[in-house]
Amino acid sequence: MVKRCLGCGAVLQNTDKEINGYVPDLKFKICMRCHRLKNYGELKKEVVNKDNDTLIKIINENKKHVFFLIDILNISDEVIKTYKKFKYSKTLLITKKDIIPKSIKDNNIIEYLRNNYNIEEDIYLVSAKKKENKNIIIKEMLNKGINSCYIVGYTNSGKSTLINSLLDNKIITESYLPDTTLDFLNIKIDDLTITDTPGFKYKKSIVDINSKLVKKVNCMKEIKTITYQTKENTSLVIENDLVISNFGINSITTYFSNDIKLEKKFNLDIKDFSSIFIPDNTDLVITGLGFINIKKACNLKISNKYLDIVSTRISIFGGNNNG
Numbered sequence: 243m244v245k246r247c248l249g250c251g252a253v254l255q256n257t258d259k260e261i262n263g264y265v266p267d268l269k270f271k272i273c274m275r276c277h278r279l280k281n282y283g284e285l286k287k288e289v290v291n292k293d294n295d296t297l298i299k300i301i302n303e304n305k306k307h308v309f310f311l312i313d314i315l316n317i318s319d320e321v322i323k324t325y326k327k328f329k330y331s332k333t334l335l336i337t338k339k340d341i342i343p344k345s346i347k348d349n350n351i352i353e354y355l356r357n358n359y360n361i362e363e364d365i366y367l368v369s370a371k372k373k374e375n376k377n378i379i380i381k382e383m384l385n386k387g388i389n390s391c392y393i394v395g396y397t398n399s400g401k402s403t404l405i406n407s408l409l410d411n412k413i414i415t416e417s418y419l420p421d422t423t424l425d426f427l428n429i430k431i432d433d434l435t436i437t438d439t440p441g442f443k444y445k446k447s448i449v450d451i452n453s454k455l456v457k458k459v460n461c462m463k464e465i466k467t468i469t470y471q472t473k474e475n476t477s478l479v480i481e482n483d484l485v486i487s488n489f490g491i492n493s494i495t496t497y498f499s500n501d502i503k504l505e506k507k508f509n510l511d512i513k514d515f516s517s518i519f520i521p522d523n524t525d526l527v528i529t530g531l532g533f534i535n536i537k538k539a540c541n542l543k544i545s546n547k548y549l550d551i552v553s554t555r556i557s558i559f560g561g562n563n564n565g
């Protein structure tokens with residue numbers, strides 16, 4: 243029988259150090275990578291062998307209830323499109339509620355998702371860190387009379403952390419590194435089986451452009467939103483590289499991890515950019531990073547290098563912020 247790592251789900255093997263699931267001795271329960279990550283904080287990037295479509299196919303074929311997790315900073319058309327591909331019964335969980343300003347009410351976010359993305363299924367906001375609604379998976383399973391389910395979502399949406407918050411021994415490996423969970427991982431809680439899964443991959447995310455940001459983008463505290471009043475010649479420069487300009491006379495509010503370096507600059511001579519039209523009260527979503535609320539319509543200029551990680555949506559917080 244194949245033995246799987248209890249931290250990441252990889253099949254354990256003692257033949258190749260470079261391949262997922264390596265253990266010096268097959269009697270170990272946790273692979274070397276998970277062991278190093280948990281005990282020394284050493285991060286080794288691994289590759290998930292299953293692409294998004296393969297994962298979705300396997301999960302749909304198994305006809306079990308799906309809890310789909312979306313990190314509050316990464317709600318976009320790309321992610322919702324993947325959510326819609328789940329054909330069997332499902333519940334949407336918006337994670338990391340602890341990082342959004344307290345003035346923003348759960349119900350407003352839930353209504354927003356229902357109205358803008360036509361989501362009819364149950365939606366809850368959760369925080370594994372602050373233990374808000376962390377028992378929702380078990381409650382929902384008991385309510386619906388189901389004894390097994392899948393926990394799915396894009397990488398770093400907090401799947402493993404949420405399941406760990408239900409366990410005394412927190413055995414599953416969680417980290418800010420993308421692709422932490424490598425394969426399906428069954429967790430038993432009394433009579434219930436909860437299956438953790440590898441995260442879906444974004445088409446492209448900020449860390450694919452700048453891998454040094456991998457820790458910084460991960461938001462561990464309530465976001466200190468920043469509101470800038472802009473003029474014709476104002477640019478916002480993110481981490482010395484991503485330049486967004488041409489807001490006109492406007493008010494913009496950023497929702498990023500507090501560690502992200504932001505600078506307001508004037509009269510920048512920007513090269514190699516494209517323009518995108520932004521209607522009134524729009525969020526510019528930057529995949530893997532967060533979003534900027536832009537109050538008034540404008541023709542933004544954005545560095546070409548980052549063009550395929552930005553998308554727009556109607557403002558989620560409706561201009562409601564504590565900036």
Ligand SMILES: Nc1nc2c(ncn2[C@@H]2O[C@H](COP(=O)(O)OP(=O)(O)OP(=O)(O)O)[C@@H](O)[C@H]2O)c(=O)[nH]1
Pocket residue numbers: 337338339340341368369370371372395396397398399400401402403404415416417418419420421422423424439440441442460461462463
């Ligand atoms: N602020 C905050 N951070 C969280 C929360 N849940 C998870 N995180 C952080 O998000 C990062 C990713 O968490 P994981 O649980 O490893 O995410 P995952 O969805 O299992 O990721 P993959 O296994 O790569 O698919 C970690 O740094 C966690 O500490 C939460 O409720 N609040």
Ligand SMILES: [Mg+2]
Pocket residue numbers: 401402403415416422423438439441
């Ligand atoms: Mg995981």
